[in-house]
Each structure stands twice: as C-alpha cells, then as structure tokens.
Amino acid sequence: MPDTAPEGLEGLAFGGDYNPEQWPEEVWQEDVRLMREAGVNLVSLGIFSWALLEPEPGRYDFDWLDRIIGLLHEHGIRIDLATPTVAPPAWFYRAHPDALPVSREGTRYAFGSRGAICHSSPAYRAAAAAITEQLARRYGSHPALALWHVHNEYGVPVSACYCENCAVHFRRWLGATYSTVDAVNEAWGTAFWGQRYGSFDEIEPPRATPTVCNPAQRLDYARFADATMRENFVRERDLLHRHSPGIPVTTNFMTALSQCDSVDYWAWGREVDLVTNDHYLITDGRRTHVNLAMAADLTRSVAGGAPWLLLEHSTSGVNWQPRNPAKAPGQMARNSLAHVARGSDGAMFFQWRQSRRGAEKFHSSMLPHAGTDSRVWREVVGLGAALGGLATVRGTRTAADAALVWDWQSWWAQRLEWRPSEDHDARERADTFYEALYDRHLTVDFAHPEADLSGYPLVVVPALYLAGEATGRNLRTYVENGGTLVVSYFSGIVDQHDAVHPGAHPGVLREVLGLTVEEFSPLGEGERVRLTAADGAELTGDVWSEFVVPRGAETVWTYADGLAAGRPAITRHRLGRGTAWYVSTRLDSGALDTILDAAAEDAGIAPRTGLPRDIEVVRRTGEGGDYLFAVNHTGTDTKVPLPAHGTELLTGERAAGRLGLPAGAVRVVKLDD
Template sequence: MSRLAYGGDYNPEQWPEEVWHEDVALMREAGVTMVSVGVFSWARLETAPGVHDFGWLDRLLDLLHAGGIRVALATPTVAPPAWFYAAHPEALPVTKEGVRYGFGSRGAICHSSAAYRQAAAGITEQLARRYGKHPAVALWHVHNEYGVPVNACYCEASGEEFRSWLRARYQTLDALNTAWGTAFWGQHYGDWAHIDAPRVTPTVGNPAQQLDYARFTDETLRGNFIAERDILHRLAPGVPVTTNFMTALSQCDSMDYWAWGREVDLVAQDHYLITDGRRTHVNLAMAADLTRSVAGGAPWLVLEHSTSGVNWQPRNPAKRPGEMARNSLGHVARGSEGAMFFQWRQSRQGAEKFHSAMLPHAGTANRVWREVVALGADIGALAGIAGSRTMADAAMVWDWQSWWAQNLEWRPTEDHDARERADSFYETLYDRHLTVDFAHPEADLSAYPLVVVPALYLATEAVGQNLRAYVEGGGTLVVSYFSGIVDEHDTVHPGAYPGALRDVLGLTVEEWSPLLRGERVRIEAADGSVLPADVWTEFVVPNVPRGAEPVWTYADGRAAAGPAITRHQLGRGAAWYISTRLAPEALDTVLAAAAADAGISPRDDLPRDVEVVRRTGEHGSYLFAINHTATEAKVPLGAAGTELLTGERAAGVLAVPPGAVRVVRAD
C-alpha cells in the first residue's frame, strides 16, 4: 500500500451489478483506498461441491483495480454454504449442554470437523490460484473473527481430537492425572478413552480439564487458520495474510492473541464501541494499545469499526458529530495503518441491515456521508506516518490464559473481575496521559519505567522470576490482589500466597477475606489521609527483616491495622502491592505515588479527556492530539511543526477545537 488503508467490507453480491460502478465512483469521492471482499461469499463462489463461479469476482476485482482501489481478499470460510451442511450436518457445533446448532447464521462451525477442513482448504486453494497475482490484491483476509460467535464445540469429534491433543501434551496418563489433580473427587483416569470434553456436570467440573479445553479450542482454531495461511503463502507468495482479531477485552475472551499475533503477517483488529454509558473512547484506546502490543509494537490495521451506531447491543445510539473521526484517528494514533469499517454500503436485508455503514440507506445526502468524505481527506493527509511506531510510557501485564483460569467456578468471590481491574488500571493510566503497552508476563519489561499487573491469577515460577529481575534492574512494579496464585495447571503454588510473586513483593498473605456485597472498608496513610475500598481484603504479613513496608493500612474491617498497600525496595527498583479493590480516584492516588517512584512526571498541563499520543519513524515525529471534550483544549508542543489536517504552522501551544483532532509533524 502506498497510502494508508481507508474503506470497508464490500459485499457487492447483495446488489445488482450495475450498482458496482456507482460504488467505485463514490469510493473514489470518499478517498477509499482498500476494501475487503468475499468474507461471506462461499455460497456464490462454490455453488455446489466442486462447482465454482468466479466470473462475478473477476469482474469486480478488475473494476476495483481500474478505480485505483486495492483489495483485502477474504477466504469465505466463516460461512460454509447450505449444501455443505446438508452433506455434513456433523460439522455444526454442539454446545456444552449437548445441543447442536442449526444452519442460518454465521460462524456455526465445529473446527475439529475433517469435512470442514477439507472444504475450507479447497476453496482457499481455488482463490489463491486464481487471484494470487491479481494486481488489486494487497492482502489476504482469512476467515472472519475467529471464536465469534462460537469458539468451542463439544461433539464426539471434538472429544476425540481433545484426547489426541492431551496425549501429545502429557505423554502419559500419570502425568495427566498429576496435572489435573484427579485424586480430588475420585476422577482418576486409567484409560485415555475415558476422557471427554468437559460437558455439563452436576456441580463444578475439574478446573484443570476446563483450562486445558480452552487451550485446545484456541489451538484448534489457530491450526485451521495456519492451514489456510500456508496455502496462501505457497500459492500467492508475497501477499501478506491476516485475520481480524477482536482483542478488546469486553468482546472476545476465547483467543490467546499473544500466540495468534505470531502467526499473522499483519495484525488486524475489529473494534466496536460498547455504548453502556462509560467513556467509550477509553476502551477504544485500550483495545488499540493491546492490538499494537500483540503486533510486537509494529504497525497494525483496524479492519472493522463503525461509522455510527451498530445493531446488536440492547441500545444502539448514533455517534455524535465528529466522533467517527475521533475514533478512527484514535486508532491511527495508536499504531493502525489506516481505518476500515463494516461496511461500505448499508445492507437492506439480513440481520445487520440496521448497522451503520460508510454509504447509508439515505445515500450521500446526510451527515454520515459528509463525515466519511472528510475523514477520507484526513487519512490521505497522513500518508507520511506509514511505518512509524507509537511510543509508550508504561506497560500493563496481561495474559489470556490467566483470565480463562480465573473465570472458572468457585473462586473466593464472584465480585472480583479480572477485566474490570484491567479496565480500571488502564483508565487510571489513561487519565494520567500515559500511553500503555501491554506485555506477556514473561516478556522483557526492561524498557518500561513503570509496569502494572492488575490481575494475574495464573503465574508460573518463570513469571515470578521475570518480574523480580525487572524490579531488581530498576523498574517500578505495581501488583493488584489475587495474583500469582496458581501455576499453568490451576494448581496452587506451594507455600503462602501470593505464590510465584512472594519474593518480588516481599510479603506473604495469610488469608483472603472478600467483602460481602455492599460492604466497604477504609485504608489510611501515615499522614492520616483515607481511601475507600471494597470487594476484597487480605491479611498481609511483610517479610522480615528486609521485606515490604506498609504504605497504607486497613483502618477498619476484618484486617484492621494490617498492611493494605505495601512497597518493597528490591535491588534498584521497587514493587508495590495493592491488597484490596480501589475505586478509580483512590487507585489514581496509589498509581501517582508509584509513577513518581518510577520517575514519571505528571502531565498536569493536559485536560482530562484530551489524549496526546506520539508516533515516530524514519520520516519524523507525529503528535496526535484528540479532544473528546466540548471546549477548546490547549496542548503544549515540545517542538514546532506543521499541523497536517489544516496545513497550518504550530508552535508553543496547540489549540485543539472541541471534539477535533490535530496531528503535528515536528520540524
């Protein structure tokens, strides 16, 4: 791509062919540079087993190429045709309760089905041979949103494949019985054939078995992606291959995207605002930062978001004027190489006909279209940022497998939510105007002055050693409660809590004491200042003689007079521990102290809800200022430069109008 990607999913099979020419003309008017084609087109491309109709797609790709529009060509394997399910009803997935889904939606796939794998490979190979060298094709888009809406299948074929997966993982039944703790409740296995998928049981099932099934499911879906990717690499070399992730923590929890990120040529992400009354731009920033981190800091691409309202939430408000541009350029600020939407032309039929699009039902005589055209011009003006990287100030440790484990049944309280803690920590850092990278627990953290761990229930001994090395090397670490408790098999670490993190935190936890619903406690600093807390308390004991030191203590509650928040000086760094749940304002007080410990200066010169993010590359440094408020914002500039969206000079202090975005390329 010589320009940033701008466009959306294009589904021309929903429209008469004469409309296609109008579409291309309007795409050019809007500044569209790329569209995704063919995501749900399997039934049109393969009308019967082995019977293909590529004529319409030939004409479409030629038309787009003539219009100067590149194509992300999809393999349509998320939506097998009706004829496939008629021949292979066993390929429809089965729920944990034993109910088989029916045909008529999307993503209804048992990924352990041999028939599905064969059919998916067949259509992928046909597309690769026919279009691998087509000049319009810039990117291969495999499948669509793996794991949505169905990730796990519990049919007999899945159970059989799970047994094979377990044999490869554990080699012997003795090793499996040890890892799963089958001595509990008499679950010992003496034959591989007796092991099944973790279906519904009278009470809580084996947690280690459930955790392994989540891993198996993730690896199965990823294996099917890799199979398609390898066909495309072999038959269409040189064209990058991706699939659209959904890394937003509120939208998809069944994929280990650290592992997926290593398998794609370009990390791509779908993101939709969850309009539940919260500050949606904060979740957008979090999802973008997480996606960039999955990409290893490299540029990535938002492959889908919405121009305005969606249609699948309980209430679907329209976006405010200017919000589409702020959303789109917010992704770009945090590393995306453009902004793509679902979809180009709004559907008139089907389940998503009320989902917004670049070209609405009303055509071009409306606000959405005018904003689409204006955004296309802005994206065009930012071509120079391609390949540059977003600069981060701090890191947050996150692990999907720990999330899977923590979310199993019978934990100390149902009120503790790992995602809520991640959201809260991120929002607090966001409000301190810090750009955040996410990191795997075993990643090298040495580049970050501050690392926060909001929820890491599952942490291996290697993780504990990694975090200790980070602190000893001069880093500042902040760990929240219920972290470091179990190993990779959901087995509690030997000795006192917090298990793998005892040494780095310099303390032990004798006992947890979760609070009852609505119950509150107060924690107090040496200067008499008090912070409110809820959900969770602990009986914390600092190690002696050189362990953690209390910074705040419990003023009341069952743990009254005991340490609530501690700081452990270790080597050249320090490790903070928060043993209770703090509301955002209280959490900010603690993170402010930790940030000062890390040498991070506060950004008191920036208003709340004005985000400032920097991208740097071989062509220069770019400062993005996004004003989510209704008043003009003043943003101090470190260096003078050119504001790319208006062409004006910028020096000293940059004025950002209400709801606007400004991008300054430093001289």
C-alpha cells in the same frame, strides 16, 4: 517471507467490507464511483461468499468475483480478499451435519447464522482447504491483491465445540501435550473427587456436569479450542503463502477485552503477517474512548509494537447491543484518528453500503440508507481526505510510557467456578488500571507476563491469578534492575494447571513483593473498607481484602476497619534498584491514581499536569518523522504543549509552543527535524 503491510498501498488504508453480492450488478458502478469520491483505497471482499463461489460441492463460479475485482482494479482500489470459511454453505451442512458445533449442554446448533463451525470437523477442514486453494490459485498473483483475509473474527460467536469429533481431537491434543495419561492425571489433579483416568480413551470434553467440573480440565479445553482454531488458520495461511508469495495474510482480531474472550491473541499475533483488529464502541455508560484507546494499545502490543490495521469499526451506531446510539458529529473521525495515533496504519469500516436485508441491516455504514445527502456520508468523505493527508505517518511506531501485564489464559482460569468472590473480575481490574494510567496521560503497552519489561519505567499487573515460575523470575528481575512494579490482589496464586503454588500466597510473587498473604477475605455485596495512611488520608476499597504479612515490605496504607483492620492494605517493597507496590483491595481508578502518583514518582515519571482530562496526546515516530497526535474528547476548546515546532497536517498551519485543540477535534503535528 511476505511483507507485513498491504501490498501496493502508498499511504494509510481507508475503506471497508464490500459485499457486492447483496446488490444488483448495476449498483457496482455507482459504488466504485463513490468510493473514489470518498478516497477509498482498500476494500475487504468475499468474507461471506462461499455459497456463491461454490454453489454445489466441487463446482466453482468465480465469474462475478472476476468482474468486481476487475472493476475495482480499473479504478485503483486494492483488494483485501477473504477466504469465506466463516460461513460454509447450506449444502455443506446438509452433507455434514456433524460439522455444526455442539454446546457444552449438548445442544447442536443449527444452520442460519454465521461462525457455526466445529473446528475439529474433518469435513470442514477439507472443504475450507479446498475453497482456499481455489481462490489462491486464481487470484494469488492478481495485481489488485493487497492482502489475504482468512475467515472472520475467529471465536465469534462459537469457539469451543463439545461434539464427538472434538472428543477424539481433544484426546490427540492431550497426547501431544502430555505424552502419557499419568501426566494428565498429575496436571489435572484427578485424585480429587476420584476423577483419575486409566487411558486417554476415557477422557471426554468437559461437558455439563451436575456440579463444578474439574477446573484444570476446563482450562486445558479452552487452550485446545483456541489451538484448534489456530491450526485451521495456519492451514489456510500456508496455502495462501504457497500460491501467493509476497502477499501478507491476516485474520481480523477482536482484542477489546469486553468483546472476545476465547482467543489467546499473544499466540495468534505470532502467526499472522499483519495484525488487524475490529473494534466497536461498547455503550454501557462508561467512557467509550478509554476502551477504544485500550483496544488499540492492546492490538499494537500483540503486533510487537509494529504498525497494525483497524480492519473494522463503525461509522455510527451498531445493531447488536441493547441500545445502539448514533455517533455524535465528528466522533467517527475522532475515533478513527485515535486508532491511527495508537499505531493503526489506516481506518476501515464494516461496511461500505448499508444492507437492506439480513441481521445487520441497521448497522451503520460508509454509504448509509440515507445516501450521499447525509451527515455520515459527508463525514466519510472528510475522513478520507484527512487520512490522505497523513500518508507519511505510515510505518511509524507509537511510543509508550508504561506497560500493563495481561494474559488471556490467566483470565480464562480466573473466570471458572468456585473462586473466592464472584464480584472479582480480572477484566474489570485491567480496565480500571488502564483507565487510571490513561487519566495520567500515559501511553500504555500491554505485555505478556514473561516478556522483556526492561524498557518501561513503570509496569502494572492487575489480577494476574495464573503465573508460573518464569513470570515470578521475570518480575523480580525487572524490579531488581530498577523498575517500578504495581501488583493488584489475587495475583500469582496458581501455576499453568490451576494448581495453587506451594506455601503462602501470592506464590511466585512473594519475593518480589516482600510479603505473604495468610488468607483472602472477600467482602460482602455492597460492603466497603476504609484505608488510612500515616498522614490521615483515607481511601475506600470494596469486593476484596486480605490478611497481609510484610516480609520486608513497608506498610503504606492500613485497613481501618473490616476483618483485616490494623493490617497492611497497600505495601511498598524496595528490592535491588527498584520498587514493588502491592494493592490488596479493589480501588476505583480515582483511588488508584493516588497509588500511581507515588509509584510514578518512584519510576521517575513526571506528572503531566498541563493536560486536561479526556485529552489524548500520543506520539508516533520512525523514518517518516515524529508525529504528535492530540485528540480532544471533550466539548471544550483547549491547548496542549508542544515539545518542538512543527506543521499541523490537517490544517496546514505552523504550530509552536501550545497547540490549539478545538472541542471534539484531532490535530496531528509533524514535528520539525
């Protein structure tokens, strides 16, 4: 069984994607010298190199790769070696044009970008396996090899193809999943609109239709597309395991909810040896560090709580958003160490040397166009030194205070057409609930709806539209055994086939919440409703309201206006030794904090009043010791309380009582044993 950490690294990983093929060979010596100056110990190599490695079918050229791997090894830099299967060569598409993906509307994409792949194409699968096996045979036992990197960012930019190859493959997948076409008809509810199928051969991918396509078919096709990409990963992974025993195999995820929406990372996390993630700040006006923390917590959760690796982020600005601001001085290190606080065993970047040509020439890098006499370079060198001083953090685990239940397949189902309101967004609810927990200074694990929740005093469930019977039992057991649960509206509505659960809403959550919902009452654009408590306090909701009927739950907040005026808006249900809260309208993070105050009190979580807003305090613990990370995202110096005496690793100073935390800085205290 391969290890789960990069082979041969003693401390935290530091480096990035290296694309030497973009540069004359005389530049390589300078690159390696500067890598050593910066403290780089790991680079990702060969991700987009298929056309160079196999310049024509069946003819391989590894001489240049031999030379650069040898040079890196000579200077003590380890290799994350990629299979280049995200970017097949031009000759491949000329020979196999049907390997280019087809959109739902019937447009076949052209060669000239990246990730333009029909994952059902037999020709692609054969060619990908062939180049992977060649690499595995040649480099599988190379002493510089630390990690295998399959493909690149599966699902970006294309996950689902709708071509004839996919139609054939989809029918095979349905046969394996359902056995009979009658079972497909039952699962998809094809009696509606006369869509019944007489054989598997009659079933096509859910291509563009005059009006709404069968939602259960759309949902299954999303599952099929994800499973097909995963089949291809597993095929390459198994080849690498066979020829390179002991070396872990990964592929880089993109778990940030705003960046990749076609991959079920719960399933993928079970297939990789080491979970790795790419994260880029989304500059849409929100607090970017909150999304960063969320992505890191979600990645750690996909890894089952084990250490993971940040395989890509940016030193400064990116190039693919409408506006791409530079990072502020110190922000690169702060971002990197915030990921480390939440479980990453290193910080890697895209890319080492900034490109002069191509689509990403304005994407920042470790070695920018401005060269070594630049702010970015000086900050890169400083970060390398800082990570070098945190070597003993490697292998420790981040401690969490609460859990947020999330399911990618439920998200897929909620985004299909003809839902009660286009203003409802499951990802937005997850973001908002997470932000409210973040502002309470709680470290959050994400959890699959059927995962063991017994270790968490508080669990929140934002917009879990799709929930099966097992989820209902799991959440009920959690509450009965003493847990505190907070559930938002439009949860528990349908089963795995997007079929509404029998009886009143919220389906499988009726018993744990102690209520039923007679009817949804979405609000008009810009419309708001007031909520009042017994003491006269008020909250404001928007987007959604419901006609809630308590069936054992107590009413805590009531609708003061709107169609549901006088009816319960927020309820609390005591069940067994625990409590379940229900929020039937959309609250912003500030209003949610009011509800979470009460829920946290039920859960026995004391408020962390000594910490200002936008100050993170996160703890990693393990055989290497206990480490407290304090991250200041504000422009003001502050102090944070310490649970014990310790040594601050970035300055070498002793720390006790309250830790000084300068504006924009990070401090890491190794607590005394």
